[in-house]
Amino acid sequence: MLAKLLPLPLPLLLLLSCVACHTQSLQLINCNATQLLALKDVTTLSSLRLYNCSWEQQKLKNAIFLRFNQLLSLKLERSQLNSLEDYALHGLARLQHLSLAKNNLSVIKSWSEEPLAALTSLDISFNALSRLPANGLEQYPNLQLLDLSHNRIEHLEPDCFYNLSHLKHLHLQYNQLQLIAVTYFHGLHRLSSLSLQHNRLKQVEATSFESNTHLRSLRLEHNLLEDLQFLKDAGLARLIHLNLSRNSLEQLPPSVFSKNFELQDLDLSYNKLKGLLNNSFIGLESLERINVSHNYLEHIAADALRPLSTLLQLDLSYNRLNSLPEDLLHDNNQLKQVDLSSNQLNHLHPALLHQLTHLTRLNLARNHLEEASWLQQLAPGLNRLALRVDLSSNRLQSLNLSSLIFFEQVQLSDNRWNCAWLVKHMLRTPPTALNFARSWPMLSAWSVQQLLSIKGIDCFDGQQNRSIVLLDVSAARQQAAPDCDCQESSNELYTLTPPLTWPRIRTDRFDSRSVIIWMLAAIALAFSGLRWGQRFMDRKERERKLKQNQDKQQLIKVEA
Template identity: 85%
Template sequence: MLAKPLLLLLLLYCAACHTQSLQLINCNATQLQAVRNVTSLTTLRLHNCRLEQQQLKNAIFLRFNQLLSLELEHSQLNSLEDYALHGLARLQHLSLANNNLSLIKAWSEQPLAALTSLDISFNALIRLPAHGFEQYPNLQLLNLSHNRIEHLEPDCFHNLSHLKHLQLHNNHLQLIAASYFHGLHRLSGLGLQHNQLKQVEAASFESNTHLRSLHLEQNLLADLKFLKDAGLTRLVHLNLSRNSLEQLQPSGFSKNFELQALDLSYNKLKELQNNSFIGLESLERINVSHNSLEHIAVDALHPLSAVFQLDLSYNRLKTLPENLLHGNRQLKHIDISNNQLSQLHPGLLQQLTHLTQLNLARNLLNEASWLQRLAPGLNRLALRVDLSSNRLQSLNLSSLLFFEQVQLSDNRWNCSWLVKHMLRTPPTALNFARSWPMLSAWSVQQLLNIRGIDCFDGQQNRSIVLLDVSAARQQTPPDCDCKSSQESNIELYTLTPPLTWPRIRTDRFDSRSVIIWMLAAIALAFAGLRWGQRYMDRKERSKKLKEIQDKQQLIRVEA
């Protein structure tokens, strides 16, 4: 009985939803004027609409006085008449993105007091006039990105005391003057990336004491003196990537004691000094990759006591001080790949008990004995190490057994070491990024797909073919000493195979072919023997079954 009323309520709800929102695509002004029941509309979306002379006429939305959201996008609008938005007293969200607007106006006789979000991105704005947004006193989000703005007039953001997020990225700004953001006391997010900024004047953010996120990447900044402004003391995220920074001023971040994420990648930094990061006790993530770092002072990273992610990749580092990371005991992710490190000091990682990722790929490391000197309290089962593309010739494999994964591809392995260790079953955690089929069935298809392991015998590049003969080892005699066999299996690797295969050069096709055909013949012989044995077993079972049946039949006759 309750199903019908519930169904009726659902239908009424869907009908109400349908009447509250309207989307028109490829429309014109006449069709817009012909829309009925506009008093029930709260959302109106107009995309690719062809309006008269690419202009929005005065009071065109006067009938839509209940609108909360208006989107007029991709319609090639050149301008809006002075009172085009008149009557939209309840409007909260307005988007004029992807048009050709070149001038900002009030566009309403009365203030749009309910408007909290305004999007004018992807237009043709060149400048922002003074008091241009005065009719939107409660605006919280303003998107002016992807325009051609070169200059901001003083007081262009006048009366926007509630503004929280301002997007000015992808414009042509060259200077941030001290007066630009004055009065934006509640501003928490500011996007200035992808401009042409060369200078940020002192006190530019003096009144923005609630600013938490500042994006300045992809500009031309050469110094960071503006970071000492009192307005940036609560900054949490700062992106300075892809600028022209050559050095960091001493104590340049001393005012940013709440900063948690700092990106300095893709600059021209050559060194990190002992006083470069003073004041950043709350920093958790730092990226200094893709610079020209050649030297890092011993105490340069010590102020970063809370950092857990460090990226120093793509630099020119040749050595690292032994005590460099002793003050960063919370480190979890370290990336020092693509440098010129030839060795690591054994004590470099001794204090890091939380380490889970260590990337040292594409360096010049020729040994890894420091892996045996990791912190005693470190959970090695959660540690992933990347040592690929170095110059390692051999490793103490027993020190890598309990790691989650170790990447070892593209090193200069010594052939003798590989013969000694890799002919045995390697630990599953080791990844050499090569396909080494271990053959047990000796099928012809597998034999033809054998691949080798690259190694170096002196300066000569060779390849070793690995074959699995574990099946032969498992065929132990029935009177074997199983206990001693189990004890021997506790060792790091299984026993050395009874057959030792010679090194095979990659260009010795004839020798390899002979070996392959010999193995194929052996495989066929074993297959024939197994088939014969199974045939004899089946014949014997059928014979016994016939005898049992004959006996049962004889018993029935006697009965």
């Protein structure tokens, strides 16, 4: 049950308090300490939320929740709290979830004389914390989730996470950390996910994660990292998700991922990488998804992706690649999605994709490709009916359309089509899988406004830019048909070219009737013949059976 209390007269407040005593969940909005203390018989409450409430001197008094000893969840959010007295949470022995989000707290304490042993979730996000003191959280020994995001934390004191041996999820994103020291996360043996994105990190000291052997997710995007030597820490051996996007990485040190053999997702986008070497990804034998988009890649070594035998998704878009090694993807035969868009590729070797039998998405948009003959050299076992190819915004002049008709979809918009080729191949209906992103068979023709909105396909005849527009006037009459049920006027305002139809040949009515009569007579004779034949066969069958019976009777008499 949800109750909302605004500043109310005392009798009405007491009445609501009697109702609240029989509820398990209570929410107070725009309340104050007096209203909270006026509630009676609150021992049955298991959940209490105080939202946008006001407190004397923006401070929470000692033992204010002493009577709420059955609470499992307590939320004091957006209440302009500056501080809590040392024992403000005393008496909440059963509390499991505590949220102090969106206040003005600058210091974090235990706020209880006795340990809150049942507390598993603590949210102090969106406050004004600038530091974490040593032993500040020791009264929460069973804490599993700690959210300190969106604060002003610049550094962490040694032993600030002391006694949090059960902590699994730690959120420190959107703070002002510049360094991850060796002592910060020491002792967090069960830590599973660590969020450090949107800080000012320039350095992560070696062995910073030595004791975090259960860490599965590490987010470091939106920082200032230039070096990744910390990834060789043995404590990161079980890492599955690693996000290094939007840092200042210029190169990948040799074998930098050699300890991350369980890693499945790696994001290196929006950095300053210029090349991928043969030893860049050694050790990533379980990697399934890698994103190296929005870098400065100009060169990829032929064996750079060879260790990634389990790779499913590869994103190399928005780089400066103008060529790719012939055997770059030969050891990545599990690939399903390849994104090479927004590069400077002017040619693809026919053997590049020859091993990709599971490919479903291939994006080559916004490159400099002038031909696509390599599409005919795809893997023989590839299911082309499930393949989507994007070749838009290239420099293609012509295509072998017969090699594309069995694809699920081919995007071909914004290319430099040769006008002669376009007219030759587009005068007939193209395969439905091809998408030129232009409505080139225009079905229009009776209004100036519609004529001005005609679209076509741009093509090039030498240096002259043209747009081919094909009009199908056979459908214009259908588009121009009035919506009403009125009679058609013989004096139409807009005369249309009649649609093409089969020619009508005048026939003599007498000849037509004769033909029909002779056909009916022939049918009658045919049926008569069939009926006579059937009777003749039936009579022959009866005579045969009668003769057989007579022969049997004579044989019986002779034997007797």
